[in-house]
Every structure is written in C-alpha cells, then in structure tokens.
Amino acid sequence: MVPVKPLSIAKSRLAGTIGPGHRPELALAFALDTVRTALTCDRVHGVLVVTDDARVAAAIRALGADVVADVGAGLNAALAHGARIAGAARPHTGVAALSADLPALRAEELDRVLAAATGVRRAFLADAAGVGTTLLAAASGVALAPGFGGPSRARHLASGAVELTPYDVDSVRRDVDTGEDLRAAIGLGVGAATAAVLPSVPFLPRAAAS
Numbered sequence: 001m002v003p004v005k006p007l008s009i010a011k012s013r014l015a016g017t018i019g020p021g022h023r024p025e026l027a028l029a030f031a032l033d034t035v036r037t038a039l040t041c042d043r044v045h046g047v048l049v050v051t052d053d054a055r056v057a058a059a060i061r062a063l064g065a066d067v068v069a070d071v072g073a074g075l076n077a078a079l080a081h082g083a084r085i086a087g088a089a090r091p092h093t094g095v096a097a098l099s100a101d102l103p104a105l106r107a108e109e110l111d112r113v114l115a116a117a118t119g120v121r122r123a124f125l126a127d128a129a130g131v132g133t134t135l136l137a138a139a140s141g142v143a144l145a146p147g148f149g150g151p152s153r154a155r156h157l158a159s160g161a162v163e164l165t166p167y168d169v170d171s172v173r174r175d176v177d178t179g180e181d182l183r184a185a186i187g188l189g190v191g192a193a194t195a196a197v198l199p200s201v202p203f204l205p206r207a208a209a210s
Contacts, residue, residue, distance in 0.1 A: 003079055
C-alpha cells in the first residue's frame with residue numbers, strides 16, 4: 001500500500017532546490033518508480049495506492065496497481081483506510097505501508113525487508129536518517145496502526161512495532177524530501193520515470209535508469 005498526496009502539494013521541501021515547476025513531475029515519477037518496483041517483488045501480492053489525485057490514479061492504474069480514494073483526514077488515516085481495504089481483499093495476507101518517494105527502490109531489497117517482517121505482528125523500517133519510517137508492516141488480522149510523519153521511528157517503537165534491521169537495503173530506506181536526499185537517491189540509481197524527468201531539473205546531475 002502506497003499513499004500519494006495530490007501533486008499540487010507533494011514534495012514541497014524540494015521546491016527550494018529544484019524550483020516549484022518541477023516538483024509535481026518529480027513527485028509523480030517517484031510514485032511511479034516506487035509502485036512499478038513493488039509490483040515486481042516476489043513477496044508482494046498486489047499494490048494499493050491511496051490518492052485523491054486523478055492524474056496519479058490514472059498513471060498508477062496503467063501500471064496494474066489498484067487505487068482507492070483518500071479519506072481526507074491526513075496521512076495516517078489514509079493508510080489505516082487503505083489497510084482495511086487491502087486486508088478485506090486479502091484476509092490471509094499481511095499488509096505493508098510503503099513510502100511513495102523511493103525512486104531508487106530495488107525489488108530484491110524490498111523483498112529482503114518483507115522477509116524480515118514475516119512472522120512479526122507489526123514491524124517497521126527506519127529511513128536513511130534514522131528518524132522517520134519508510135515501511136510499516138502488519139501480519140494478517142493485525143491493525144496496521146500507522147504513525148507516520150516527523151520522528152515516526154520513535155513513534156512506531158513506542159507503539160510496540162519491531163524495528164527491522166536487514167542488511168543492504170539502502171534503496172528501501174532512501175526516501176526523498178530534500179535536494180540532498182535526491183542526490184543520494186541518484187547515487188543509488190533511480191528508476192526510469194525519475195530518470196526521464198531529471199534532465200529538465202536544474203542543479204542536478206543527469207541519472208541513468210536503474
């Protein structure tokens with residue numbers, strides 16, 4: 001499950017680096033690369049995107065993922081809503097919430113994280129900074145209880161979720177909020193959608209698709 005904000009307000013912290021005109025295109029590209037990669041993971045049985053943006057919804061459906069409307073009550077309410085829908089559709093399968101801004105995501109690394117979460121009631125992966133969260137998983141029949149936003153690592157720990165520490169999963173930890181984050185993701189190798197947008201973005205090096 002992947003939450004995607006309306007493109008008009010997504011990735012606002014990037015505007016200072018790349019300018020406001022490129023921000024919506026990059027936000028969409030990040031989401032497309034994240035979802036496309038997740039769909040290829042062996043341990044992923046389907047991807048549900050929670051969004052109210054019609055452009056995002058159309059592009060996501062074209063990839064073969066499902067879309068459900070946001071409930072308009074913030075990120076965590078959207079994730080809880082999506083988790084209930086996903087759980088009802090596949091009652092014997094666990095649910096995972098994944099950040100939408102992982103343009104360097106590798107399928108084998110996401111599989112490694114999901115394997116580490118197997119058999120755990122609730123588990124999460126911290127972001128590259130060790131402050132936020134890029135993935136939160138819950139076993140079948142267990143409420144996801146998301147606490148994303150700001151220092152969510154501490155919030156998820158306090159809620160009883162187990163922190164996952166699999167080896168070599170940098171691409172799953174590398175979410176993009178700032179220009180420095182984007183440069184780090186480019187260093188890892190971004191997906192095709194992001195690579196296609198980058199040549200038009202000022203102050204950033206060109207990147208080859210991963």
